[in-house]
Amino acid sequence: MKQQDSTLRIGYHASHEQFKPSELLRFVQQAEQAGFNASMSSDHFAPWSLDQGESGFAWSWLGAAMQATKLPFGIVNAPGQRYHPAIIAQAAATLAEMFPERFWVAMGSGQYINEQITGEHWPVKQDRNDRLKECVDIIRALWNGETVTHHGLVTVEEAKLWTRAKVAPKIIGAAITEETAEWVGGWADGMITVSKPPKELKKMVDAFRKGGEGKPMYLKVQLSYDKDDKRALQGAHEQWRSNIFPSAVLSDLRTAKQLEQAAMFVREEDLREHVRISSDPNQHVEWLQQDLDLGFSQLILHNVNLEQERFIEVFGDKVVPQLLG
Numbered sequence: 437m438k439q440q441d442s443t444l445r446i447g448y449h450a451s452h453e454q455f456k457p458s459e460l461l462r463f464v465q466q467a468e469q470a471g472f473n474a475s476m477s478s479d480h481f482a483p484w485s486l487d488q489g490e491s492g493f494a495w496s497w498l499g500a501a502m503q504a505t506k507l508p509f510g511i512v513n514a515p516g517q518r519y520h521p522a523i524i525a526q527a528a529a530t531l532a533e534m535f536p537e538r539f540w541v542a543m544g545s546g547q548y549i550n551e552q553i554t555g556e557h558w559p560v561k562q563d564r565n566d567r568l569k570e571c572v573d574i575i576r577a578l579w580n581g582e583t584v585t586h587h588g589l590v591t592v593e594e595a596k597l598w599t600r601a602k603v604a605p606k607i608i609g610a611a612i613t614e615e616t617a618e619w620v621g622g623w624a625d626g627m628i629t630v631s632k633p634p635k636e637l638k639k640m641v642d643a644f645r646k647g648g649e650g651k652p653m654y655l656k657v658q659l660s661y662d663k664d665d666k667r668a669l670q671g672a673h674e675q676w677r678s679n680i681f682p683s684a685v686l687s688d689l690r691t692a693k694q695l696e697q698a699a700m701f702v703r704e705e706d707l708r709e710h711v712r713i714s715s716d717p718n719q720h721v722e723w724l725q726q727d728l729d730l731g732f733s734q735l736i737l738h739n740v741n742l743e744q745e746r747f748i749e750v751f752g753d754k755v756v757p758q759l760l761g
Contacts, residue, residue: 444728445508446756447474448748449656449703450501450740453483454675461501465743468505470752473760475501476482476656476736477565481518481550484686485696486677492662495527498539502531508538510654510736512610512628514546514565519555521571524688525578532601542654543626544610545574547687549695552561561591561687565616571622572607578605608654614643621648631712634726641730654734655727659720662742669704671741672711677702679740680710711740717754725757735759742746 448467450460464475479494494511495639502509515521524541532540545564552558559567559669564628577584578597586592608621609627620627621644629640637655644653658679679686689695707713712723716733727735739747 441558443733444760445474445734446472446759447507447510447734447736448472449736450475450497452476452478452492452497453480453488453490454740454742455744456490457497457500457742460492460497461504463748464501464502464507466745466748468507469758470739470748471705472511472752473507473738474734475505475507477501477511477512480547481553481615483543483598483677483692484549484639485692485699487674487696488692499534500581502535502538506538508540509535510540510542510628511667512542514544514545514683515549515571515575516567516590517546517556517558517725518550519690520594521590522576522578522584522597525575525595525598526597528580528605529597529600532605533599533604536601537603540606540608541608542608543568543624545687548690549692552690555672558688559589559689561684565619569677572623576604576607608652611640611644612674612740614639617641617643618646619653620644621646623647624651624655626652628645628656631655631657631659631727633709634730637727638730652734653730653732655732656736656738657724657727658710658714658738659714659742660707660721661717661747662737662741663746664687664742665713665715667743668713668715669707669740671743672707672713673702673704675742676711676740677707680707698705718748721755721758724755728759 477494515524548558583596606625608626609624610688611617625643661667662668676696
């Protein structure tokens with residue numbers, strides 16, 4: 437049965453790695469006009485490949501985008517190395533004060549391609565998880581008005597937030613593996629993950645619900661839509677071939693050039709296992725309805741090729757209305 441829920445969100449993903457911030461601002465305004473009712477921003481220092489070739493500062497852009505639209509926004513962030521948790525607490529609190537209950541932040545353990553700019557040691561995964569949880573606890577304490585001093589995997593000295601939102605943003609746990617999904621279920625306000633085949637995605641849902649039963653689940657849907665299947669496949673391969681590797685690879689490579697070299701032997705057909713490629717809007721509706729049936733309440737659609745305006749127009753006309761009812 438089709439899910440009809442007033443809290444259901446079908447969002448537009450603003451990919452800073454692929455477009456200039458000024459273009460993304462125009463796209464997100466067009467998405468709102470087309471009927472999308474949410475958005476999410478990436479937050480990286482470097483693109484995933486030289487072909488992508490951009491990487492604007494998401495936090496500056498969010499203020500402009502939230503002023504220019506009425507959409508709720510989220511961002512996926514990795515506090516602890518490139519970002520001090522007190523600064524992220526302050527940035528999120530400022531947005532949440534200006535735009536009440538329209539902002540959420542997802543937190544993950546990060547990727548070396550972004551964090552290596554600090555020149556600091558890149559911890560192993562377990563230490564990154566431990567650092568992330570410390571940061572989350574620090575951020576929540578600051579949002580609660582506490583003065584925080586903390587000496588651990590991160591250091592905080594007498595930090596206090598003087599400007600806070602009446603309602604603190606939700607902290608959503610970012611998870612790519614089942615192990616991480618179960619872990620974030622215990623401490624996050626919800627989970628965000630990326631699209632996978634239905635059986636694999638159900639495993640993520642089941643793992644999260646072990647500790648996060650009743651909490652919301654968001655899905656970043658990686659798709660490629662264009663006027664024909666060939667163009668959709670070619671566009672996905674051109675822009676997204678370096679993003680299909682397992683989490684351990686994406687997390688630990690240092691540069692966009694390394695990722696591009698790793699993707700040298702990725703064939704166009706290989707993308708079909710990782711990106712939903714079709715020129716048929718009804719096929720996308722069918723796939724997205726399967727996500728809703730698994731219990732996801734927010735689907736953030738990322739058209740990974742460069743044809744954003746056609747995607748926004750067609751999905752606003754033929755896909756979003758069917759899902760929102």
